[in-house]
Amino acid sequence: MGHLARLMGVKEARPYWDRLRRLYETHTTETQLCDGLADALGRSAGKEQFDGLVELLRDDSRDGVRVMFIPDIIRVGREQGWRVVESVADDPVLGKEASYRLHQRDLRRRAKARRDARRNT
Structure with a gap:
């Protein structure tokens, strides 16, 4: 079931995002299904779903x-x-x-700064 849920992780599933979220919130005991739904929710999300993603991230349960x-x-x-x-x-x-993720961002920023410095010299 979790593999099927992961298949919904495409932008074409965005109109059904709220429905996927309800499924995710109600299926708390089936680990593979929860993982699949979480993956689908994340990958299908757009700007309109940003606040919902943040709510899900902060849900300690x-x-x-x-x-x-x-x-x-x-x-x-x-x-x-x-x-x-x-x-x-x-x-x-x-x-x-x-x-x-924050460390990787800092590494990318430093590498970019070094490249920019080399170009300007």
Whole structure:
């Protein structure tokens, strides 16, 4: 079932995002299905669903599956998404992934600064 849920992770499923969210919120005991629905929710989300993704990320009742929303919050929210990730960097469940993503962002920024400095000299 989880594999089928993952197949809904396309932008064409965006009109059904609220329905996917309700399924995710009601299926709390089936781990594979929850993971699949979380994946589909993240990958099918657009700007209109950003606030919903943040709500799902902050829902403490879901523990580890919430970490799956971090890359899509960054993708959809851009700078606002990065601020959300910064705000969960100390969370016991989300902190490791959030810190990793923030570290990778810093590495990309430093590399870009070095490239720009070389071009300007």
